Amino acid sequence: MPKSTLSRRVKGHVQGFKHASGKQPILPPSAENDLAELITTLSSRGFPLARKDIQCLAFQYAQQHHLSGFNTDRGSAGYYWLKGFMERHSELSVRKPESLSCGRASGVNKAVIDKWFDQYEKTLDDLQIRDCPSHIWNTDESGLQDHFVSQSVVAAKGKPCYEVNPGEKGETTTVLATFNAVGTYAPLMFIFKGKRMKAEWCVGAPVNSAVKVSDNGWITSELFVEFGKKFVSSLPKDDPRPHLLLLDGHCTHVYNLEFLNIMKHNNVHPFCFPAHTTHCLQAADISLFKSLKHHWTAQGRKYLRETGGRKPDKKAVLQALSSSVERSCQCGNCAVRISRIRNFSCQQRCHQTRGIRTKQNF
Numbered sequence: 001m002p003k004s005t006l007s008r009r010v011k012g013h014v015q016g017f018k019h020a021s022g023k024q025p026i027l028p029p030s031a032e033n034d035l036a037e038l039i040t041t042l043s044s045r046g047f048p049l050a051r052k053d054i055q056c057l058a059f060q061y062a063q064q065h066h067l068s069g070f071n072t073d074r075g076s077a078g079y080y081w082l083k084g085f086m087e088r089h090s091e092l093s094v095r096k097p098e099s100l101s102c103g104r105a106s107g108v109n110k111a112v113i114d115k116w117f118d119q120y121e122k123t124l125d126d127l128q129i130r131d132c133p134s135h136i137w138n139t140d141e142s143g144l145q146d147h148f149v150s151q152s153v154v155a156a157k158g159k160p161c162y163e164v165n166p167g168e169k170g171e172t173t174t175v176l177a178t179f180n181a182v183g184t185y186a187p188l189m190f191i192f193k194g195k196r197m198k199a200e201w202c203v204g205a206p207v208n209s210a211v212k213v214s215d216n217g218w219i220t221s222e223l224f225v226e227f228g229k230k231f232v233s234s235l236p237k238d239d240p241r242p243h244l245l246l247l248d249g250h251c252t253h254v255y256n257l258e259f260l261n262i263m264k265h266n267n268v269h270p271f272c273f274p275a276h277t278t279h280c281l282q283a284a285d286i287s288l289f290k291s292l293k294h295h296w297t298a299q300g301r302k303y304l305r306e307t308g309g310r311k312p313d314k315k316a317v318l319q320a321l322s323s324s325v326e327r328s329c330q331c332g333n334c335a336v337r338i339s340r341i342r343n344f345s346c347q348q349r350c351h352q353t354r355g356i357r358t359k360q361n362f
Helices: 001-011 031-043 051-064 079-088 102-107 111-128 220-234 257-265 283-307 312-327
Strands: 138-143 172-180 190-193 208-214 242-246 269-274
Touching: 031 051, 031 079, 051 079, 079 220, 079 283, 102 283, 111 269, 138 283, 172 220, 172 312, 190 220, 190 312, 208 220, 220 257, 283 312
Parallel strands: 138 242, 190 208, 242 269
Antiparallel strands: 138 172, 172 190
C-alpha cells in the first residue's frame, strides 16, 4: 500500500469504503438497509432476531433474487458476512434480551402511561409540591438470593467450568428501600426468612434500619405497617407540606387499611403505578436495586472464596448487605430517576431507561 494512501486515510481526507476495490457484499445496500430496518422494528415490538435468524433471512433473500455467494448446503449466510453486516450497520449490536410477559407488554402503552402522568401531575399540583422534590418519595422492595453465580468468568478452554455454591437454591432476603427525588433515604428494612428474630442478626445493620423476619423472607402486610410507622417518624416535623409516596399495587401495599390510615394521619398520600408497568416506571429497579444486586453478588462471591463455599449465616448476610447498601444508596443513583418523565414511546424502549426518556428533572 502506498504511504500516501494510508496518510490520506489517517488524516480523514478519505472516508468510507464504497470507493474501494475488492469483493463487494453479496446483498445490495438497499436490501441490507431493509433488513436492518426489519431487525430494529421487530426488536422494538418485543420479537428480536438472533444472529442465526438474520443469516437465514439473508440467505432466503439471496435465493429469491438469484444472488450467489452463500453456502447452499448450510442454508444460511456465513459468519464473515454477518460480521461485515454488523460493521456496516453500526446502529445494531448484539445484546441479551430481557424477558417481558404479555401482561406487562400490553400494560405498557402510550394511553395508559399518559393517563397516569396526567393524574400524577394533577396530584402534585393539588398537593402544591410540584417544585418540592424532597416531598416526593418512592418505595419498593427486592428479594436477594444467597446463591451467587457470576455472569462471566475466565477459565481454560475445552474443560468444564464450575462455581461452588452452598446449595442448589438460595434463601431469600428482602430489602425495602425508600428515597425521595433529591436522593435522601428513609430508614431501610431487611427481612430474613425465619420464625423468631435473634439479637445477633442485627449486628452490623445500617444506622436506623429495621431487621425483621417472615416465613418466606418476603414482605407481609404487618411488616409493611411497621415500615409505614418508621417512615412517617423519619419525616421532618418543621415542614407542614404534604408528602407523596410512589409505590406499586402489591396487595400488602394498597389492600392494607392500617398502613393507609397511618399515611392519612401523617399527611402522606400514596400514589400507585399502573398495573404491569413497574418494570419501566419504577425508579428503584434501575437506580438502586440493579447496583445493589451487583455489589451483593460481588460480596457473596468473596465470602464463598474465603470460606470454601460455606453457606452464609444471617450475620454474614447482613454484613454483606450493609456493605452493598453503603455503595449503592448514593444520592446520584436515585435523584434523577424519580423525576418528571415525558415523551413515552413503546418503540423507543431501551436497556438503560426501559422505555422512558427523561425530559425535565424536578
